[in-house]
Amino acid sequence: MSNQALTRKIAFIGGGQMAEALIGGLLAAQLCRPDQLWATDPVPARLEHLKQRYGIQVGGQNREATLWAEVVVLAVKPQTLDSVLKEIGPGLKDRLAVSVIAGAPIARIAAGCGGATRIIRTMPNQPSAVREGMTAVAAGAGVAEDDVACVRRMFESIGKVVPVEERLMDAVTGLSGSGPAYVFLAIEALSDGGVKMGLSRETATLLAAQTVLGAARMVLETGQHPARLKDQVTSPGGTTIAGLHQLEQGGLRAALINAVEAAAKRSQELGR
Numbered sequence: 570m571s572n573q574a575l576t577r578k579i580a581f582i583g584g585g586q587m588a589e590a591l592i593g594g595l596l597a598a599q600l601c602r603p604d605q606l607w608a609t610d611p612v613p614a615r616l617e618h619l620k621q622r623y624g625i626q627v628g629g630q631n632r633e634a635t636l637w638a639e640v641v642v643l644a645v646k647p648q649t650l651d652s653v654l655k656e657i658g659p660g661l662k663d664r665l666a667v668s669v670i671a672g673a674p675i676a677r678i679a680a681g682c683g684g685a686t687r688i689i690r691t692m693p694n695q696p697s698a699v700r701e702g703m704t705a706v707a708a709g710a711g712v713a714e715d716d717v718a719c720v721r722r723m724f725e726s727i728g729k730v731v732p733v734e735e736r737l738m739d740a741v742t743g744l745s746g747s748g749p750a751y752v753f754l755a756i757e758a759l760s761d762g763g764v765k766m767g768l769s770r771e772t773a774t775l776l777a778a779q780t781v782l783g784a785a786r787m788v789l790e791t792g793q794h795p796a797r798l799k800d801q802v803t804s805p806g807g808t809t810i811a812g813l814h815q816l817e818q819g820g821l822r823a824a825l826i827n828a829v830e831a832a833a834k835r836s837q838e839l840g841r
């Protein structure tokens with residue numbers, strides 16, 4: 570991977586959580602200077618925070634920021650996309666648009682810009698804020714290789730990046746986009762179990778979170794199937810099989826599969 574800095578100016582339309590994660594990552598990796606970044610947002614306190622913390626340009630003027638930039642990151646909620654496109658669509662036509670918006674198809678964004686625009690749809694996730702994100706990237710027709718490379722490098726500053734076909738983006742959203750919330754729920758519940766068995770909340774949450782982190786790293790670093798790793802923890806007649814039996818009775822597997830499916834379907838609905 571090249572460690573050359575990016576030279577393009579990047580505007581963030583919507584200065585919320587996802588925009589801040591990316592701004593923080595780009596600056597920490599020294600991929601951009603603060604004067605290459607501009608974030609817009611309707612909330613003055615939010616703009617002040619981004620300006621104070623990152624030294625970037627801020628302001629509420631979406632159209633001005635779009636015309637100033639070479640790359641425009643669409644980081645508003647799905648429900649705000651249409652009104653934002655009405656405002657900045659014509660300006661986007663000559664720029665690279667990068668969406669992080671759940672559900673929003675490339676074709677819908679292109680329609681909002683009056684056609685043939687360079688659009689890349691991404692789905693990052695919340696751990697991007699601590700540079701352990703997972704981002705899937707799908708490029709629209711007419712996007713040049715250097716545009717894809719630029720976006721890949723932007724999102725590599727906040728974690729891992731995988732290319733996917735756009736038709737799979739809703740599935741990605743249901744899994745890694747929404748997935749951190751499922752894992753937080755699991756960590757909270759594991760911590761509750763520890764508290765039930767006498768641990769302090771603080772110790773129980775540390776044990777639960779580090780266990781999830783360690784298990785995830787085992788999957789990524791050993792390349793072994795999770796079922797095989799599970800078998801290695803599970804001694805015959807031991808403690809783990811007693812716990813696993815309860816999870817199977819509680820339907821944990823089906824519940825997780827259903828969660829990914831429901832969130833993916835909701836992403837499809839948001840895109841209509």
Ligand SMILES: NC(=O)C1=CN([C@@H]2O[C@H](COP(=O)(O)OP(=O)(O)OC[C@H]3O[C@@H](n4cnc5c(N)ncnc54)[C@H](OP(=O)(O)O)[C@@H]3O)[C@@H](O)[C@H]2O)C=CC1
Nearest residue numbers: 583584585586587610644645646647669670671693694695
């Ligand atoms: N949070 C997550 O984990 C993930 C989110 N996403 C996607 O990222 C996008 C942003 O989500 P997130 O960062 O969580 O949301 P946030 O609400 O934190 O950020 C969106 C920001 O856009 C601002 N905004 C609203 N209207 C406008 C406008 N007209 N022009 C400019 N800014 C505006 C909002 O202000 P106000 O609050 O006043 O409305 C808010 O500050 C969403 O589309 C979501 O689907 C993708 C992956 C993960």
Ligand SMILES: O=C(O)[C@@H]1CCC=N1
Nearest residue numbers: 671694742746747748
């Ligand atoms: O809940 C949502 O709609 C957004 C998209 C993925 C994560 N959060």
